[in-house]
Amino acid sequence: MPPEQHRTPVRSERRTQEQRRTATRAALLAAAAELVVEAGVRAVTLARVGERAGYSRGIATHHFGSKQALLDALAKSSQSGFVAGVGDLPPGLDRLVFLIEGYIRELGRDGVAGRAFLLLWAEAATATELSAGFRERDAAFRADLREDVAAGIANGEIPGDTDPQSVAVAVLGQLRGIGMQRLLDPDAVDTQHLSSAVAGQWRRALSAGTSRTG
Incomplete structure (x- = not known):
């Protein structure tokens, strides 16, 4: 049998192994999230996560x-792609408002x-x-927000005297704060209403004055 006929089954086996590994990892992360939400961060152990996911303790x-x-x-996985579609938009005021509305x-x-992430963030x-990793994630989030504000200033959507860093800190704090309130008292936080209301407030606040100075 020609050598090349032996290679296809090997490649298929490798793909299958990678798919199994990916599925196992996803199941472990899902189990860890459930344990964090149900019992808190300190109750999470590697052995309990394995058992919860239906695998061995190790x-x-x-x-x-x-x-x-x-x-x-x-x-990292719980926040990856949290707001679908935001990566398809160019930096600027529209992307910032889209992110705020979608996040809420x-x-x-x-x-x-998402609930597990907020509990981990509070624990950090x-x-x-946990603190170092969450500092890095918050710093990256603020950098994205600053990029949107800076782009909005550059294209005339946002007044030139706006401080991108201050806006980034305020937006991130507001989003995380709404999330924590939602965890503590879901009935008191109407995210359907807040998503458009808060996004609209930021659009008005950041675009104020551009019609007079532009």
Whole structure:
């Protein structure tokens, strides 16, 4: 049999192994998110995550190595693509408003991963093993917000005396704060209404004065 006929099954097997690995990792992260929401960060152990996902007690250690690495991966995965479509828009005021509205709307879905992220974020204020990773994620979020404000200033949508860093800090604080309130008292936070109301407030605040000075 020619050598090339032996190679196709090997490639298929490798793809299957990678798919199994990806599925296992996703199941472990989902199990970790459920445990964080149900019992808190301190109740999460690698063994419990493996059992909750339906695998052996040692599978989470094999995939992540440590609890900190697992929680870092959970935080990253739970916020990846949180607001669908934002990456398709060019930087500027429209993208910023789209992000604000979409973020608050997603908070209203009460997804386990999103709730787990907020609990991890709150825990990071006192848990040193989490703080560095969340500082980096918040810094990256603020950088994206600053980029939108700076682009809005450059194209005349936002007044030139606006401080992008101040806006970034305020927007991030507001979004996280709404999320925490939603966790504590869901009935008091109408995300459907807030999503458009808060987005509209930021659009008006950031575009104020451009018609007179532009």
